[in-house]
Amino acid sequence: MSNQPAPLPSVPLDRWPPVWTPSAVIFDCDGLLVDTEGRWVLLQEDYLARHGAALDPEARRALTGRAAEIVVLAIAEAVGKDPQLVGRELLEEHRSTIGEKLTPLPGALETLRTIAGVKPVAVASNSPREMLEVKLAELGIADVVDVSIAIEDVAAPKPSPEMYLAAARALGADPADCLGFEDSETGAEAALAAGLQLIAVPSIPGQDPRAPRRLSSLTDAVLADWIAGWGSTR
Known part of the structure; x- marks a missing residue:
């Protein structure tokens, strides 16, 4: 099938x-x-790289456009950190750039x-x-x-x-x-x-x-x- x-x-x-x-x-x-979606994806990739991790292409494809909470859970699992901490770190960094050079x-x-x-x-x-x-x-x-x-x-x-x-x-x-x-x-x-x-x-x-x-x-x-x-x- x-x-x-x-x-x-x-x-x-x-x-x-x-x-x-x-x-x-x-x-x-x-x-x-x-x-902004492209910038958000790049921020995630940079965060993963700083932690010596990466998402495979299919996982990345599936996450694009999803709610931040879903993205954070996947990245937290990949880097082995608490999801709440990962969420704070990622979203604070993302918020700091929103409105700049859109x-x-x-x-x-x-x-x-x-x-x-x-x-x-x-x-x-x-x-x-x-x-x-x-x-x-x-x-x-x-x-x-x-x-x-x-x-x-x-x-x-x-x-x-x-x-x-x-x-x-x-x-x-x-x-x-x-x-x-x-x-x-x-x-x-x-x-x-x-x-x-x-x-x-x-x-x-x-x-x-x-x-x-x-x-x-x-x-x-x-x-x-x-x-x-x-x-x-x-």
Whole structure:
């Protein structure tokens, strides 16, 4: 029996550009809008190296995009230290760099701002609320995002669909009528399980998110033309 995932069913994004228009749009944050996911992964790798440890490629792939608590447990096991201590050390180091030299990924902020001009927009992130608000403020998009969902807002983080369901509910939209943007396998699993139409834009090497449409970046010209044709529901 094959272990390959079942093919995705036919969806509006099979056609490019689609003839469909979403009623609302939900963005991931780290690794999709801004390069913080890559920096978080590098910080983890540096921490492991300082302790003479490493994660194998499959473990690294599975952890990308997961909640910090899951990452900390895996790293604590690899380095043989108390998870609470590892969590404090890693998160203190990560917090000290959040807000410093945040680099938006190509086309990300332009795409979000254009969409926010015509459709309700949410950001759904496995980040803690405190860190998510810093990122949105530093990126200059806190004023255009209608809803933000952080890890404290749900009982189960991604890959559970709960975060995307909460975002759709807060926007007053049916999940099936929402367009999601994700970069990681973890996030894509969450969005698909919630029933969103999904575009994957992977930015971390080794990530192979499952989605009906994949783009190399948010500078995609067809994407921009498609969005330009959306009618406003503002």
